Amino acid sequence: MKRRSLIKAFTLTASIAAMGLTWTVQAAETIKVGILHSLSGTMAISETSLKDMALMTIDEINAKGGVNGKMLEAVVVDPASNWPLFAEKGRQLLTQDKVAVVFGCWTSVSRKSVLPVFEELNGLLFYPVQYEGEEMSPNVFYTGAAPNQQAIPAVEYLMSEEGGSAKRFFLLGTDYVYPRTTNKILRAFLQSKGVADKDIEEVYTPFGHSDYQTIVANIKKFSAGGKTAVISTVNGDSNVPFYKELANQGLKATEVPVVAFSVGEEELRGIDTKPLVGNLAAWNYFQSVENPVNAKFVADWKAYAKAKNLPGADKAVTNDPMEATYVGIHMWAQAVEKAKSTDVDKVREALAGQTFAAPSGYTLTMDKTNHHLHKPVMIGEIQSDGQFSVVWQTEGPIRAQPWSPYIPGNDKKPDHAVKSN
């Protein structure tokens, strides 16, 4: 009978102790940096490489002597693709491990989950993935694209003569907040360009949807009515069945091009790219971009993957969110140097207007007020080797509009970060 109490007491203490134990042994003169990416569960596919990229960048900074003379020390936790766990682990990083900054999150829901924690404890989060906007927290820096840095230029391209002068648009997405918001913005944008409502079709599928027969048949039917483009915000796993069905039902990219906002090099790795060739993707960075910074970046990554023996290291690729992670960490380090402190308020101030020569070939600037990067937009065509060839790009970086002017009511939102509560 006593054992029962022992076990119970043990579990209690063990669970409490476990929280504090992660990194108790540490050198005195380091700056702790939290990494909050899922290493297990459904999102591990995408997020694991961001964790590795963050570690590589930290190594790189440390090799150059660290920040303010202190080494960076990574604290890696695994929120296991479980949204409440993101908030729990975020709190752990900020209160137990007392990290100076956190790099992490992929899905919007995970960011929404940790946001109250960061605002409550005045933490600092760098979010590296393209997203739907509609948010501007003083405790978050967004290094991925806002909708106007990805979706709108892509549609403008499709409407141009060179892009095929599309007249009708099939907006296909997985049913969650990013596709919904993006499509809402696109619809308003298309309407402002004189596209009638009957020429815009909006369809959503559930997560993990794998049977695209009906939808492809509908696209075919829709495309008979005029030059059509499909704008896909279909989420990761569903892309393979979608593209396979497209190809097998005889819809070619020359007739109905598909432009995707969630398909990058990492997603193409390990899928049969034959059916996708010729289709498009819009990002702010492609691995195939040719410039010296990128050449070094890609080479470093490949070497790092090999050295650390990461799974699939022989086929290691870089992609947009990885570049955004890389840029984010460097910018933060520069800002800490400038502020001569890791104090969140000082770093935030120092980050405004910070610049960095990024692998995309442009010098990116952190906006003075809105916590987003100015980024260039590129349209890439999928090649059979899983890489993209850039067919179009903006002349220079464009400023993010997290509060899209195409969503009613946003004109009243301030153009600087304010806490949500």
Place this chain on the structure above:
Amino acid sequence: MNQPLMLTAAQKAGPKVTIAVGVVILAVLLALPLLSLLPADSALHVSAYTLTLVGKILCYAIVALALDLVWGYAGMLSLGHGLFFALGGYAMGMYLMRQASGEGLPAFMTFLSWTELPWYWVGTEHFLWALCLVVLAPGLLALAFGFFAFRSRIKGVYFSIMTQALTFAGMLLFFRNETGFGGNNGFTNFRSILGFGITEPGTRAVLFLATVLLLVASLYIGWRLAQSKFGRVLTALRDAENRLMFCGYDPRGFKLFVWVLSAVLCGLAGALYVPQVGIINPSEMSPTNSIEAAVWVALGGRGTLIGPLLGAGVVNGMKSWFTVAFPEYWLFFLGALFIIVTLYLPKGIIGLLKKKGEQ
């Protein structure tokens, strides 16, 4: 089979020790929120992180207990209890969202360009109505499902598969943005509850205390049920339903009662879970979560009241530790736990302890 010898032995030695241990644990649980109110530099200070983590595990323990009532006592393995848990959580979340959005619509609705609240949101700004919903939503769903299921005598495996399909359907429904519950993002960014800031240490402490009280109340209800003739009818139902019918008992009513009770307890647990962890979204309804709850019960020992609590604590405690120490091996461990418990520990940890206590 329970050995009479063992029963008497446990009866003789049991109460004192059990009560003593129980009182100690209860005292610790009651002390935790008070300690969390101490200044942060105090040696005895309990961090908000620890408090919410333990609070979360306590909510899970209530779910385990509720599941044990239907599985351990009445023999119906539900693989859909996550649905009731989530419904309770969503009902509470509706209130919290209304609190956060003030006079206007919750943010996700303006984003869908809705201009007015859907009918099922009416009244959710009142805490009392939200509390009613916490009970009614899972309760009525359980009543409707149970009514049909028990009427046509769906039991055993079929019942498990049907409940699994039910929670799966619920998950798909709540993932849809048009359903009006925030889709994949669910509800988050809560601000206040009854006018108190949700991040205030005081609010946290009170929520934690409420969870402890609910747990104690659930234990008391479970204990009273197990002691009553109702509890014996449930056991009879589990072992020989036909015999019971020919004795003149209508099993449907008994099943329905315990099923709805269990669902309501889950709903209440969910309602306390949401303000503590700060988010509710449809993944709580995924069939995986509900199956995991079955393992808490099986590991702890089904058909006992303490077992499920123990199981929920052990598995979740290990999860917190394993996912930090060896994230890659957590699933191996959990899988092995499933197999070992079913093969070698049919009575769970409690059974093991009893056996040891007897020797």
Place this chain on the structure above:
Amino acid sequence: MPTALHRLILACLLLLPLAAHAGDAEDFLAANPTQQAKLLQDWAAQPDPARVELINSLQQGQLTVNGETKTVRLNNRLRGLINNVQASQQLLATEPKVRLAAAQQLQKSATPAQLKFLDQQLANEADDDVHSALSLALANLQLVDSDPAVRLAAVRLLGDTGDPLARTRLEALLAPGVEADAAVHTAAETSLAQVKRKLLVGEMLGQAFSGMSLGSILLLAALGLAITFGLLGVINMAHGEMLMLGAYSTYVVQLLMQRYVPQAIEFYPLIALPVAFFVTAGIGMVLERTVIRHLYGRPLETLLATWGISLMLIQLVRLVFGAQNVEVANPAWLSGGVQVLPNLVLPYNRIVIIAFALCVVVLTWLLLNKTRLGLNVRAVTQNRNMAACCGVPTGRVDMLAFGLGSGIAGLGGVALSQIGNVGPDLGQSYIIDSFLVVVLGGVGQLAGSVMAAFGLGIANKILEPQIGAVLGKILILALIILFIQKRPQGLFALKGRVID
């Protein structure tokens, strides 16, 4: 061979003024994209046999200038135009098949600039099929002809097609204020009705086919479970992982064949079938002997234990192959589809999977009903003790039956790898559907499972266009729950005295 001669003479006449242009490739390379498009449009209006080489290499994205091969950056617009030029060129080919394909391409892509050329070609076309295809291509352009008689003929011709494009064109013609001639207007209305009817037929057939296809996939996913759950009574939650392992076996076979016998890579799915069967059957038998055999008669316990097994298998695959999806490519004979109607293409992989599913059902039925093993399996599942007394080695039979169920799941995995992702989570997305199929069909009833799978597939596909994929699925789940109320034993239930 007067026609061939005619064509040659005509071609020569036509192209005389252009023959001098040897520098087409240089022109193209020097031009900006807009000019390139213009060039291609000109070439399409006046095809030149001398450009065949040029166009062919352009399609590959390359151009040869002065013996030097250069890569041309193309975009989708240019590729479309190149295809159109290609079709124009091919109309001059001697092979009727090539001309037919070209004419069909031109039905979609011809531009008014090509009108004159097409007119000439039509006049000289001897082959009936090509002639009618070409006249259709022409009819599309003639809708805006100034002569009402020509327009009338074109409209009538379009009415005979079931082409979705014809519908759009006719609708455009019928828009108010476009067509002045009353006769043409009426004819257009009749033609439009005709086209719509044909399109509807195509749509219905398409829906039926996609329902069948989804049904066959559900069937393949559920068939193994119909044995492990239906006959042995094991709630095999690891069934989905057997599908996943089958798909991974396919991946490994593909990888090995790529490395060692690249010449036969086209047929890797055929090799993968037996491999997947024996791999999953073997794993299934090991599991049966080590874990499941202790749990017969305790179905809920098998549920928990097999769930544990499934977690471990998923994590094992993650560690071995990585969390990423792996690449399983369709071989050429499983890519593309057959065009049945203008608006109906049946993909080869789906056709093959439907046939394969039916084959597997027939084989399973034969195995269970016509062989000694099947007899033993049925005996053991009906009365274990009695069968043991009759000298049936129950342990061995259990093991073989479980192996059979797992093996069939492995076969299903090979098929699934040809239509979707192959990743560690593959099985998870099929497990609930599989159970519903087996329960709905009636446990232990092979025929029931077949009916249930196809029924669910078709119902799903009928509901999806009406209310969307999610609501459709929820509605079907609700209907199943209600159906089970009415018939707790499923579609095909054995009646009998209930034994307590």
Place this chain on the structure above:
Amino acid sequence: MRITPTAEFMLEPVLDPNKDAGSSRDAIGLGQAAGKGLNTRHGTILTLEDISVSFDGFKALNDLNLYIGVGELRCIIGPNGAGKTTLMDVITGKTRPSHGKAWFGETLDLTSMSEVQIAQAGIGRKFQKPTVFEALSVFENLELAQKTDKSVWASLRARLSGEQKDRIDEVLDTIRLTASVQRPAGLLSHGQKQFLEIGMLLMQDPQLLLLDEPVAGMTDAETEFTAELFKRLAGKHSLMVVEHDMGFVGSIADHVTVLHQGSVLAEGSLEQVQENERVIEVYLGR
């Protein structure tokens, strides 16, 4: 296992069982033969007419007619597969006949009642294989069977009155299980389980008892005792006993029905049916 459309789902019992049970007790303590609310004007407690049941074309019962009088002790015999257990299933509502009438007393239509309603109306059944609640003690088994308000709410508040406890002790004594009163029923021997199940029937106090092979697995002494018990019950209760043990049948029955291939082959005293040509043919396989 079809559901009749009229079967309603109820938390409360439809037919209020006799409240004044036990007011007129006899030696073993069963109530009067035909309880209140059951109309047995014509002296028959059970009327089966033209009952047919078929399973996938196989006719388990074929136009069967059977009448059991109030207070009668009827034995049903017949070779395997004659439809004896199916007959009991029909009476207790477990199997629905494809056609035919089944009346309990003059007013209760068994074909439209659920199993629970039938049990509450006063038909008790003992299964072929002894079925008791194995995880519960002997005492608790009897307590559950006791004739009382069996609704959910009542069970939540139930307390045993002194009278009820006495009643349980009485039956314990009758079935000779007083010594094992706290043992879990699962640990009883086969014969003891048989007696416990009979004891539960006694607690239930039905007007018609259906007993499926009650003496299987009993010692000779136990069988003898059972025969005595049944004879004492008859008269005040109606009994229908299915049995293979001809010795046992001979010792208790005054009236025997022989079933064959789903219908009644012969009826009468044991001697009469044993001399019946067709019965001999069926039993001896000539």
